[in-house]
Amino acid sequence: MDYPPLRDYGIIGNDDRCALVSRFGSVDWCCFPHLESESVFAAILDADRGGHFAIEPNTEYDSTQRYVDRTNVLETVFETGRGRATVTDFMPIYAQNEPGDDRFQQSIYRRLECGEGSVDLTVSFDPRFDYARAETILESRSTGIRARRDGDDRRQDDDPDENDPTDEQLFLTGDCEFSIDRSRSFVEGTVSLSAGDRQWVCLQYGGREPLSTVDYESVLEGTTRYWRDWLGGRDGERSSIPERWREIVVRSELLLKLLIHHDTGAIPAAATTSIPEAIGSDRTWDYRFNWIRDAKFSVQALHDTGHRREAREYFDWFVDIARRGPEEIVPLYGLHGETGSGIDEQTLDHLSGYRGTRPVRIGNAAATQKQLDVYGTIVQAIYETVQFGSETGVGESWDAVCDIVDYVCDHWDERDAGIWEFRDEHRHFLHSKLLCWVALDRGIALARDNGLEAPTDRWHENRLAVREAIEERGYSESASSFVQHFDTDQAIDATVLLIPIYEFLPPEDERVQSTIDAVIERLTTDDGLVVRFVDTDVREDEREAFLLCSFWLVDALVLSNRLERAREYFECVLEYANPLGLYSEKVDPGTGQLLGNFPQAFSHLGLINSVTYLARALEANGGVEPNDFRPSNVEALFRRESGSDAGRSN
Structure with a gap:
């Protein structure tokens, strides 16, 4: 066979x-x-x-x-x-x-x-x-x-x-x-x-x-x-979305719904285990777990497409996780909330693996890693849920938010395994610092906008400290780009594209624009496929493109009002879906072969969110600002009733 x-x-x-x-x-x-x-x-x-x-x-x-x-x-x-x-x-x-x-x-x-x-x-x-x-x-x-x-x-x-x-x-x-x-x-x-x-x-x-x-x-x-x-017949309501994109958005919605666990609202990263990131590579992981870092993108995509009940259930799931205390939060959970021995990693040596690629793994050892980005992801997701006009509000989860932000104050300057879960190297990864800044920034915004008590003086002080560290140690003049981790001049990582998306710096900042240019020059193929990192001593360079990173590039280009290139890249990346409109985690730019666990929720979340960015920009005929992509402004693209008008002031 x-x-x-x-x-x-x-x-x-x-x-x-x-x-x-x-x-x-x-x-x-x-x-x-x-x-x-x-x-x-x-x-x-x-x-x-x-x-x-x-x-x-x-x-x-x-x-x-x-x-x-x-x-x-x-x-x-x-x-x-x-x-x-x-x-x-x-x-x-x-x-x-x-x-x-x-x-x-x-x-x-x-x-x-x-x-x-x-x-x-x-x-x-x-x-x-x-x-x-x-x-x-x-x-x-x-x-x-x-x-x-x-x-x-x-x-x-x-x-x-x-x-x-x-x-x-x-x-x-x-x-x-x-x-x-x-x-x-x-x-x-x-x-x-x-x-x-x-x-x-x-x-x-x-x-x-x-x-x-x-x-x-x-x-x-x-x-x-x-x-x-x-689906609710909402296809006809997406008047701002070009017709040629509607079918792929619907397929992405249906895929996400298919993956959502009905008892808990958790969303696994993918439906499979051990489909390799590259044929012959030992990067074969079990993705049938819910990663905390997916929360922001999941909440955004579910709300943007009008699926409020699923967004609320997912919100309840990760808020329950947050209430366990920041020192207890781990990067990923079983779909019923399991941790520890419930998801211990094992290898199945009797199975040959997809196309002979071993090891076959069940469970995932990344659950034991320290990943500082999870705290910013949780606070950002709570912030966005409130912005979408959720009837829940932030009050019932405020104590948990305060505990998380206080924890970030104490730990943001530590090394961790980073978003890509490097198993042998802990560094001061820029993405982790950026998400620590997000935790502090959105915590301050939630306290201010909702009249909630919090030690905001301490939060302001630490937010400034994180900003200074990122700007002083995370930007390389020789590379003209923000870099993968502190104390490197050349290692470029696609996560730097999130700097304008999270509003750490405005898109027009020269450092942001030069960073986007560096990503295009060093990480991106002619048709918009983006690899995760290059020129790093943490691990060897990868030749396979990570599809979510391609959608991040589209979003960053839209925010920069470089709309023609954003649309060109987006249209090209759509061609890498399989004939049914499904994406895996990665793709080989040379052959177009889909790689990694399949279908991949992160890829489809990225696609939906990029449609949001592009549709808003096309509707505005260019000239967009980051404020245009806040929850209160994008939800109307997908459903008739508009969301809350509340927005965060800078």
Whole structure:
């Protein structure tokens, strides 16, 4: 079995889980019962051992993928010499499920339909529990196939009345006959379709028996309706957004909603683990966690697109984190708020990795790092939520904000691992200092604008100290640019683009403009792809572009009223999405190959935020100022009701 490129994958999912489906009809990544649980299909990480659930023609074919309009329902279209068939894949998210029965949504539904001619399809079902660390037992049942994990007596049928939905079992049912290949421990079935024929193959996780009362067509209709209702028909309201960008924004919205954890509101960085940043590199990380640094960009994107409920739930999630005390805050959390042993990093040496790239990791050791930027991210997100006119206000979280800002006063001048989570080097990273300044600056603004008590004299003093340190030690005259960390003259990092975005300096400042020019000259390809850093002694230079950095460059150029180049770069970067409009973390500028975990929330957050910047600038016909991009001014781009008019004075 080969490894399809990431551009050949789509994603389906619902409130709490996702699956990657290749253009060749194979579910190559899926974890049950949750996105962060152990995998049951992991062929994307080991084509031979990982396990898959495939439906494809039994003869040569061409295939394409598309989403049903304005949904996360995926269609894979197969063209053979004899006919055309479509496999429609989705995870159900529908109100008419049995109350309290999680099995309804812990399912993959696959509709097989012949549009013309005739097509024979082969079903291949090869589940491998616990990242293929456990043996799988396959059994024929009157209802289809049961697959269960071996080695746990609790999972035997000792009690026929027991119906534990957490059992590690899978049920395969459908309109065709399945047979178990005992020699190779997997299941096969054949479906022969003629024009107009329609059949179903369905997979359910958990319980002792598959649900027996499911009307698949009704569930598909309900799932389609859910996604469209969630979008709320707001596409027509985005009058300020050029029509050619609206579809990619909608796809980004749907991807973010698909990733959002319905119980907690947390948003994982991506749906996968260990897809390498470069083929052959050991930079293979588990991204199925919520990084605190995503908070500012997530709140901004959710509010900008009018999804206030999701923004509020996410706000509640990270405010709850903030209330634990600044000394307890870590860079990333499990989707249920786990820390410590709940996300300890392990390597799975039995898996070969995507395209042979090891190690395969689960868990993430970055959770134990010191990253000073998280404090500014939290305060900025709270500040923006208040600016968006949230009914919550800052009062109920003010004590936590004060504790965080006070903590920054005591620790801003320490070294840390930085935004890129360097494991072997702690430095005075400029981005970390910038976010410490943000924590102090927004803390002062929140106290002033809301009449709240705080030790603002101390905050002012430290804000000035951080500013002086950044301006004196973070700018290189020889490089004509702000630099990656203090005490370097040449190391350039794309995070310097955030200086005008966070309003540390005005865009017209000569140092800001020369910094943007340095990024374009030294980090950026001709079509706007930006690598993270160059000429640093912290780690070797990377040749792969980090997509979020490309969107930061667009935003910085818009703020600088360099609109023509911003739009040119943005249009070019859009071309690197896969055919379904999905982005990974990185891209190889030479080949266009998508790299890193997929789909990547950060990339789609950056895209939405760049559309905000560009749409506002186009609406104003140039001449924009940073104030134009504050929450109270941008939300009207995406929905009719405007946000709060409150703004922060400099």
